[in-house]
Each structure stands twice: as structure tokens, then as C-alpha cells.
Amino acid sequence: MARDGEIERIMETVIKPTKNGITTNLILYGDSGTGKTVTMRYLAREIRDPQVVYVNAIAYRYVKNVLIDFLSKFGIIVPERSSYASLFTRIEGLLRNQGKNVILVIDEAANILKGDYDGLYYLFRSKDSFDVNISTIFVVMEDPAILFDAKIRKSYGIFSEIKFRRYTKGEIYQIVMNRAVQSLTGEGYDEDVLDYIAEVSAEYGSARVGIDILAKAAHIAEYRRSPKISFDDVRAARSMISPFVTESKLASMDYEDLMVLLSICRCLSASRFTDVDCISRNLSVISEQYGKKDINLYDRIKRLENNGIISSSIEGQGRGEGVKKVISIYDIPVSVLTEKIENLLSA
Ligand SMILES: Nc1ncnc2c1ncn2[C@@H]1O[C@H](COP(=O)(O)OP(=O)(O)OP(=O)(O)O)[C@@H](O)[C@H]1O
Ligand SMILES: [Mg+2]
Structure with missing residues (x-):
């Protein structure tokens, strides 16, 4: 929902080329709560050819950790100390057996992009060095212009970039409404109150903030033994969130x-x-x-x-x-x- 344009661009820049045997690298970036993770998980679920494999790198500092995680998703367990050569040899064998091309999605990739130059070097050279044909989508919050300096940019080669802009109030309204329909009883909310939630969340442009406020406000209403969320419940919920310091912000x-x-x-x-x-x-x-x-x-x-x-x-x-x-x-x-x-x- 609300990300059709972005999905279309991901199709054109990575998914279709990879299906046709052309590997590419993409950086997908945008503020917290703009739907990067849900969108990637959706693609991992829905796209069959090429196969889209999702890895969350929040706790990883090296490309090596990502590759080990990637292999484990295919049931291949390798020692932590494996060399890059042996990892890529395993991946090459795996891809040959798969019979289709693979896209590796690395979510929360900031630490790796900022720190592991050696690992990235291996990854980007893996086609020439190990005959591994794999496309990569890196997902981060920061603008790539801040993430890399010009020299690094040059040595990494060409990346496409797609930005997930902040959600508008109307989009947050739709997302929050959907959530309310799924998880609250019909009389638990008014459209007016959902609109108010969208309004107070719009300054962050974040669906997560909207959903968080909805859940907290519903809780507060329940605590008051009221069957309906009131405007004041929304205000109380709004005062409880601290959207600036999310875990993923720290992790990046x-x-x-x-x-x-x-x-x-x-x-x-x-x-x-x-x-x-x-x-x-x-x-x-x-x-x-x-x-x-x-x-x-x-x-x-x-x-x-x-x-x-x-x-x-x-x-x-x-x-x-x-x-x-x-x-x-x-x-x-x-x-x-x-x-x-x-x-x-x-x-
Ligand atoms: N278009 C959407 N439709 C429905 N739900 C959405 C949409 N976008 C985001 N959400 C919901 O909002 C919450 C935050 O989205 P998500 O985790 O994808 O954000 P993110 O961009 O990955 O944020 P972060 O950078 O903090 O990881 C999730 O609960 C997700 O399900
Ligand atoms: Mg995310």
C-alpha cells in the first residue's frame, strides 16, 4: 500500500535485470517508518524469479556475517571463520543448483556500508573473482551522499538509488485505518480520531509512529474503561512516543x-x-x-x-x-x- 511507485522502480532497476542475468546494486534509503522493511519483506515473499532473500544486518559488522546468514537460509551451515573464498565457493555452488538468479537484500546495512570496506570489496568483485552472479539491495536510513565520500563511491562503482520519502498525512491515515480495521472492534474508533492520529504523526512522516500512537491510544482508552478512543487518548499516546531515538536509529x-x-x-x-x-x-x-x-x-x-x-x-x-x-x-x-x-x- 502506498509504495507502488517505488516497487515499480525496484522492478525496473534490479528485479527485471537480475531475472535476465544482469546483476546490479541498489541503495534504498529513507527515514525511519517509511516502509523500507515491509516493502522488502513483501518482495521477498512475492517474487519467485529471481529469488529475493532478506537478511537483517542490524547486529552485523561484516559482509561475512551477512553471507553466513544468507547461506543458512538455504540450510547451509558454515563455520564463522570461513574465508571469503570458501564462502563464495559455497554460494557459487548454491546458485548453480538454484536454477534462477538471486537478489540479496541487506536491511539495516549502515554499519556494513560504513565500516567493512574489505568485505564490500569482495562482494562487488565476486562476479570476477568467484563467478558469483548476485544482485544486492542495501537498505539504510541515511542519504548515500552522507554515507560515502567521493573516493569510496568511486571504488565501489555504480549504485542505483531509490529514496522512500516520508508518508503524507493521507497515506498515514490509510495505513492506520487498515491497522484499526484489523485489530480493533468496529466501535473502538471514529474516522475523526484516526484522522487526528494521522495529523499528529504526519510531522514524522512515519507509519510506525502512526501505528504506535494508535496502539497506545487504544490501550489508554481501555484503561479508562472507555469503548472508544478519544482525542485526549491520542494526545496522551503522542506524548509517550519518542520517535527520534528508535532502536534502528541507534543501530545505524x-x-x-x-x-x-x-x-x-x-x-x-x-x-x-x-x-x-x-x-x-x-x-x-x-x-x-x-x-x-x-x-x-x-x-x-x-x-x-x-x-x-x-x-x-x-x-x-x-x-x-x-x-x-x-x-x-x-x-x-x-x-x-x-x-x-x-x-x-x-x-
Ligand atoms: N505502506 C504501508 N502499508 C502498511 N503498513 C506499513 C506501510 N509502510 C509501513 N508500514 C508499517 O509501519 C511500520 C514501520 O514500517 P517499516 O518497518 O517498514 O519502516 P522502515 O522504513 O523499515 O523503518 P526503519 O528505518 O526504522 O527500520 C511497520 O509496522 C509497517 O508494517
Ligand atoms: Mg526497517
Whole structure:
């Protein structure tokens, strides 16, 4: 629903060429909740030739992990330590037996695209080196222009790009309505209330936000023992979501971003706001622990701000001592964030 145009373009750029033996690479990108994952899962389910294989790489840092996962979907279990040569030999054998071409969808691919240059090199050269004919669709939130610099772009070769734009209010309305029909009783909602949910979700352009608000509002109504969701239930639900800090947003950040964000969380655990001095002190402890050096703190803070995860303002220090930047987090308890980041860093 609401993604017919995008599906059509995916058909033209990857699916039809792959069926005809021409392998290509595509980056599909767009903000959180714009339907990237559902669309890919839909294609994996519906398209028979070529075969579309979906892998979620949220916990992976290397192409190798993805290939091992891919093989396991065909019942082929290989050791974690397999070399690229042996992995591609297995894949080549598998594809020969399949009798049709294969598209590998790598969802949540940001960590791999940003970090595993060697693995990507093998993947893109796999046709020449190992006679493996496989197309790849990488799914990420960031614009590829931010993800790769010009040099990397050049060495990776040509990629097609498709952007999933944010949903309009009308589209969110349709999606939320569908969900309500499936999961609520007929008298549980009015069209007016669904329209209001679409309206408050439209600023994020995210179907996930709309569906989340619907579920939470239904819960609140039930708690009030009311048979119907009210406008105020929607407002209460809206105040409960923190769409900026979703798990997938965290998962798409690299190690350095996560370490800086963790430093900020530590500084904020008992204070209202913090500053670069405190962050820098915590960062040196954390980077020791995780073995990374030379992090450009100012750059990273800027990125986190652009991401909407942290907020900053400039405070005067009085008596001509100038100004300094203070940093805060409003949307999510830092205890929750700390736990999530520590899990990701030790994954
Ligand atoms: N066109 C659609 N029709 C019906 N449901 C949709 C549609 N688009 C998204 N949804 C629903 O909205 C939620 C979020 O969609 P999805 O997980 O595909 O977003 P995403 O772009 O992958 O987000 P993220 O970048 O955070 O992973 C899911 O529950 C999904 O089922
Ligand atoms: Mg997704």
C-alpha cells in the first residue's frame, strides 16, 4: 500500500535485470517508518524469479556475517571463520543448483556500508573473482551522499538509488485505518480520531509512529474503561512516543557516534545538562575500554545534533568569560539509552 511507485522502480532497476542475468546494486534509503522493511519483506515473499532473500544486518559488522546468514537460509551451515573464498565457493555452488538468479537484500546495512570496506570489496568483485552472479539491495536510513565520500563511491562503482520519502498525512491515515480495521472492534474508533492520529504523526512522516500512537491510544482508552478512543487518548499516546531515538536509529550509528553518545549519557546521569569537558573526560575512559582513539569530538557532537538525539544551546558564563555550549537529551531517559548503547557496543 502506498509504495507502488517505488516497487515499480525496484522492478525496473534490479528485479527485471537480475531475472535476465544482469546483476546490479541498489541503495534504498529513507527515514525511519517509511516502509523500507515491509516493502522488502513483501518482495521477498512475492517474487519467485529471481529469488529475493532478506537478511537483517542490524547486529552485523561484516559482509561475512551477512553471507553466513544468507547461506543458512538455504540450510547451509558454515563455520564463522570461513574465508571469503570458501564462502563464495559455497554460494557459487548454491546458485548453480538454484536454477534462477538471486537478489540479496541487506536491511539495516549502515554499519556494513560504513565500516567493512574489505568485505564490500569482495562482494562487488565476486562476479570476477568467484563467478558469483548476485544482485544486492542495501537498505539504510541515511542519504548515500552522507554515507560515502567521493573516493569510496568511486571504488565501489555504480549504485542505483531509490529514496522512500516520508508518508503524507493521507497515506498515514490509510495505513492506520487498515491497522484499526484489523485489530480493533468496529466501535473502538471514529474516522475523526484516526484522522487526528494521522495529523499528529504526519510531522514524522512515519507509519510506525502512526501505528504506535494508535496502539497506545487504544490501550489508554481501555484503561479508562472507555469503548472508544478519544482525542485526549491520542494526545496522551503522542506524548509517550519518542520517535527520534528508535532502536534502528541507534543501530545505524557507528561505533564512534555510540561512544560519544554514551559519554554524554554518563555525564547526564545526574545532571540536567553537560558540556564538552565532561564528555571528553568520559570519552577517554570509554575509548580505552573499547579500544578506539582519535575521535573528533566536535564533529561527532554535531552529527548527533543533526540526528536529533541530543540538543544543545549556548550559555553565557558571565563576567566576560565568554560562552560555552551545553548539551542535553530530552526525549528519552538516559538510563534507557545507556543500556541500549552498551548492548550495541558489546554485540
Ligand atoms: N505502506 C504501508 N502499508 C502498511 N503498513 C506499513 C506501510 N509502510 C509501513 N508500514 C508499517 O509501519 C511500520 C514501520 O514500517 P517499516 O518497518 O517498514 O519502516 P522502515 O522504513 O523499515 O523503518 P526503519 O528505518 O526504522 O527500520 C511497520 O509496522 C509497517 O508494517
Ligand atoms: Mg526497517
